[in-house]
Amino acid sequence: MHSFGYRANALLTFAITILAVMCAIASFSDNFNSPSPTSQVQVLNINWFRNKPDGDDEVSMTMNISADLQSLFTWNTKQVFVFLAAEYKTRKNSLNQVSLWDGIIPAKEHAKFYIHTTNKYRFVDQGSNLRERDFNMTLHWHVMPKTGKMFADKIVMTGFRLPQAYR
């Protein structure tokens, strides 16, 4: 009854239970955080804009991205993955989301940033629909916890438009 094996077993079971409960509480405590992030994006220049030989439109642009995501961080946050996507609607597609830039924020100190960049991933349409196309810039973030549930949300910035002609 009181052998070494039983005591070791009881101790291990208890330790794992406590650990699991603590992980669950840590994850649950994230729900009390109500973040208020802000973001601004400017398209400074259309570097080039062309119709590729296979018929798809492609555009390259230079942007200023600034954001303050500090309020997303809690004690259970390992990192925040942030990315900027161009979102638009075409005749064929009810939704197109094209990621233009992304980054990993490892700590709260780096969560307020300003970056001047060209698009990191190619902005290619499915087809030739980008001339004079209105699109939204959406800053998405994905909070990766140390343990537990993951959170994601976004800020939509409207009023962007691509030029009328290829250049």
Place this chain on the structure above:
Amino acid sequence: MGWIGEQIDSVKSMQFRQLFTQAISLGMIVTSALIIWKGLMCITGSESPVVVVLSGSMEPGFKRGDILFLHMSKEPIRAGEIVVFNVDGREIPIVHRVIKVHEREDTGEVDVLTKGDNNFGDDRLLYAQGQMWLQRHHIMGRAVGFLPYVGWVTIIMTEQPLIKYILIGALGLLVITSKE
């Protein structure tokens, strides 16, 4: 002889009824594990509700040996979500992030492009030859929860089968010989 002798004696001294009880309790453990697994499959709607991360392509978010909980709902797939997908001709599913989505107006079908956070380029090189996009049927689920390190148990057991057999043998012996 000591310990081994004692164990053999305890096996010998058992009554049939006791043996029967222990066989049932062993069966209960196995079936309840199965019930939990199948129940999770029903709740999450995913073929494999829990996956172990095997590669470092999503570091530093997910490391090798971390566990992901999957959920498969009817909701459409959107950029930024971490999905688990199967590529034709590859056995092991891949966990990567969606970076492009094109959703068809008429049929609602989606074309999806993925990329590992830690990889330099997108996943077109990993897809089957000539495949440009993932469709809905490739995707097994999206990651909703995260538990670090626990997956190492399964990684060690698949890579070192000997340890697996020793562990199963020892546990089985424990269940059979325990008197309570």
